[in-house]
Amino acid sequence: MEARRDNSGLYLTQTAYIQQLLRKSGMSNAKPIDTPFSLNKPLYADGSPLFHDTTLYRSILGGLQYLVNTRPDISFIVNKLSQFQQNPTVTHWQAVKRVLRYIKGTDTLGISFRxxxxxxxxxxxxxxxxxxxxxxxxxxxxxxxxxxxxxxxxxxxxxxxxxxxxxxxxxxxxxxxxxxxxxxxxxxxxxxxxxxxxxxxxxxxxxxxxxxxxxxxxxxxxxxxxxxxxxxxxxxxxxxxxxxxxxxxxQLADIFTKGFFLASRFQYLRDKLGVRSALRLRGDVRINH
Structure with a gap:
């Protein structure tokens, strides 16, 4: 976890941890995406073939659960995918990969404190x-x-x-x-x-x-x-x-209960939660943990 501080406040990010997750899942070169959840692909307990590597699914999902500590914007989808750890399907793994694509494009985001x-x-x-x-x-x-x-x-x-x-x-x-x-x-x-x-x-x-x-x-x-x-x-x-x-x-808690068709609505709520990029800082003090 990285802590960055300047006159505007404190930022907690996990950029290095995100890169580690992407390498572990083979998603380092994946194309980034604007939102972590697709409403066009509903998630059911059944409905597609079982995913062949349950251990990988659980491992990556565990990593995403840890990431939620500084990324409340992925709380909803990570909680949703956690419900399928016993018997994950191919569709569930595809949803995990979408989350990974999202955090790849937003790896500098973290929670801010003013x-x-x-x-x-x-x-x-x-x-x-x-x-x-x-x-x-x-x-x-x-x-x-x-x-x-x-x-x-x-x-x-x-x-x-x-x-x-x-x-x-x-x-x-x-x-x-x-x-x-x-x-x-x-x-x-x-x-x-x-x-x-x-x-x-x-x-x-x-x-x-x-x-x-x-x-x-x-x-x-x-x-x-x-x-x-x-x-x-x-x-x-x-x-x-x-x-x-x-x-x-x-309603700021809306982001914790559902996905959104409009990326603009998701990003609006994300910003209201104080999830912002640490790259905006100038003359900051960085502390790695």
Whole structure:
């Protein structure tokens, strides 16, 4: 991992590690591509012949999982491909190679951290309802920012099937609430105070309203634990956790739940996460780890 620092902040990249992955997979001379995921080729558990080298698939995918530490922009597709490690198919391997082509063209990108005079905690949560074609479970994702900087993120298939988009979005909200709870406890332990109560942004109006509504309804009984967990944080902890609606176009967690037809949309969200090129730095100090 490489750390680069200048007056604008700190950049963490893994350029050398990416080159190592490309050599290991025989993709050093591959043609770069703008996005890591193709919507034209849906990924199913079955549907094509088994890939002949399961060990290679798992090894390269393990490398990509490590790369996610500085490249949140590939979290969604890496999580998706991780679901097929037991019996990867040729189609799955082709999807892995597309990710490799993407990181080949973006090997100087990394996560950036900028200084800020005010610290505030902001979370974004999202879910793509019933989007897994094999079991119709939802894909959930979240992003947590400390000031202007992304400090935690996740893309993950939910453990149970949700019966509505509101349910899947609320489960995602519970996940980001738990992450924020952990972060707030850490900040308290090291005696760092934040400027305002934390806020969560959700693009599902029903889920946001459910978090604020003290009236319990029988139709939400099956997600009772998640409901009470989030409401407890809203009412009693953090100095009142704020739950607000955000338009889908501004939902930064969108990048953790789905692929995009438009490369411009993907790149917009990637930039908003603070994934930028370290080559922009001038007079930087570089530290290799």
């Amino acid at each position: 200084p800020s005079s005010q610290l505030f905690v902001t979370g974004f949560s999202d879910a793509d309802w019933a989007s897994s074609p094999d079991d119709r479970r939802s894909i959930a994702g979240y992003a947590v920012f400390l000031g202007p900087n992304l400090v935690a993120w996740q893309s993950k298939k939910q453990a149970v099937v949700s019966r509505s988009s509101t349910e899947s979005e609320y489960r995602a909200m519970a996940q980001v609430t738990a992450e924020i709870s952990w972060l707030m406890s850490l900040l308290t332990e090291i005696h760092i105070s934040i400027s305002a109560p934390p806020t969560i942004w959700c693009d599902n109006m029903s889920a946001a309203a459910l978090a604020r509504n003290p009236v319990y309804h029988v139709r939400t009984k099956h997600i009772e634990l998640d409901i009470h967990y989030v409401r407890d944080k809203v009412r009693r902890q953090f100095g009142r956790l704020g739950i607000h609606h955000v338009p889908t176009r501004d």
